[in-house]
Amino acid sequence: MEGELQKRVSIVVPVYNEAAHIRRSMACVGKICDDAAISYELVLVDDGSKDESWQEISSMAKEDERITAVRLSRNFGKEPALCAGLDAASGDAVIVMDADLQHPPEFIPEMVRLWKEGAEVVEGVKSSRGKEKRSYRFCAKLFYGMINKATGIDFDNASDFKLLDRKVVEAMKQMPERMTFFRGMSAWVGFERKTFEFEVAERVDGVSKWSLKRLITLAVTAVTSYTSAPLHCITVLGVVMFLGAIVLGIQTLYMKIAGHALGGFTTVILLLLLIGSMMMISLGIIGLYLMKIYHEIKGRPRYLTSRVIRGKEEEK
Ligand code: UDP
Ligand code: MG
Numbered sequence: 001m002e003g004e005l006q007k008r009v010s011i012v013v014p015v016y017n018e019a020a021h022i023r024r025s026m027a028c029v030g031k032i033c034d035d036a037a038i039s040y041e042l043v044l045v046d047d048g049s050k051d052e053s054w055q056e057i058s059s060m061a062k063e064d065e066r067i068t069a070v071r072l073s074r075n076f077g078k079e080p081a082l083c084a085g086l087d088a089a090s091g092d093a094v095i096v097m098d099a100d101l102q103h104p105p106e107f108i109p110e111m112v113r114l115w116k117e118g119a120e121v122v123e124g125v126k127s128s129r130g131k132e133k134r135s136y137r138f139c140a141k142l143f144y145g146m147i148n149k150a151t152g153i154d155f156d157n158a159s160d161f162k163l164l165d166r167k168v169v170e171a172m173k174q175m176p177e178r179m180t181f182f183r184g185m186s187a188w189v190g191f192e193r194k195t196f197e198f199e200v201a202e203r204v205d206g207v208s209k210w211s212l213k214r215l216i217t218l219a220v221t222a223v224t225s226y227t228s229a230p231l232h233c234i235t236v237l238g239v240v241m242f243l244g245a246i247v248l249g250i251q252t253l254y255m256k257i258a259g260h261a262l263g264g265f266t267t268v269i270l271l272l273l274l275i276g277s278m279m280m281i282s283l284g285i286i287g288l289y290l291m292k293i294y295h296e297i298k299g300r301p302r303y304l305t306s307r308v309i310r311g312k313e314e315e316k
Contacts, residue, residue: 009112010091012043014081018099019052021205023060029105036109042067045085048075061309073304079180080303086169095163100203103161107198111163119194120168124161127197139212143219150227158183178296181222224292234282241278
């Protein structure tokens with residue numbers, strides 16, 4: 001039992017332009033952990049914020065040895081920031097959550113309890129999506145509908161609010177891909193999983209950083225990382241077109257032989273349009289995968305850190 005009590009949890013939080021409330025929010029997280037007698041470490045990853053976030057979190061890290069602050073050299077995005085956090089975390093389990101308290105910290109004790117009962121991945125499932133703009137909700141729906149279909153991994157209502165056992169973190173670190181999709185990776189690794197439901201709270205302060213463009217980019221990364229279905233679609237389309245071509249070919253030949261061959265421009269135009277567009281789409285899809293291979297083969301690091309403050313000291 002003694003060993004159980006010693007277990008430490010790392011809480012990884014990506015931070016991007018959250019200066020207004022980060023101190024308050026993290027104090028809230030810390031208090032909940034203290035009240036539940038959870039031994040914890042906070043890993044705050046500043047994803048190249050343009051506001052005072054780094055000043056805030058670096059001073060927090062200098063005041064409290066349980067807080068580690070990592071600064072990335074520029075804005076890499078939430079996914080790489082999460083990877084940086086996982087790499088810096090040293091706890092027996094890692095909890096990943098947003099800085100804006102949309103992932104309610106009140107659930108942390110419950111997550112830790114489930115983990116101690118033997119779960120290796122504890123996942124937060126959204127029971128409602130909180131207050132979001134209608135256009136955002138629509139995009140999110142389209143996004144998840146698409147990936148669920150394409151990848152066969154159920155992403156619906158899944159969130160980035162998770163607890164991962166050390167084993168799972170090590171497994172994820174072994175995945176070499178550069179363009180990461182955190183939710184996909186944590187689903188792919190498997191392990192003993194448990195879920196809990198939570199209601200998405202409102203953002204404490206500031207605004208959401210997800211634009212439509214970012215969501216689409218994430219969707220493309222998610223799909224191209226977990227399935228090659230779009231490539232198969234091209235083949236299927238090709239076969240269908242070929243069958244159609246045979247039928248039309250026979251019909252054209254018959255007309256020719258029977259001496260009815262007339263104008264027929266409509267068919268030609270339609271065929272041209274159809275085939276042309278299909279080829280463009282197909283090339284585009286192949287291009288997407290090529291781009292992925294290109295990015296992966298460059299083997300660049302996922303993120304670069306410029307500063308780390310751990311145990312009140314700046315690491316050199
Ligand atoms: N975030 C980040 N890098 C970015 C964008 C966002 O680290 O480029 C962080 C942000 O600070 C927050 C989390 O990712 O902790 C979720 O971001 P946000 O609340 O803007 O997204 P939403 O909740 O609207 O999905
Ligand atoms: Mg948010």
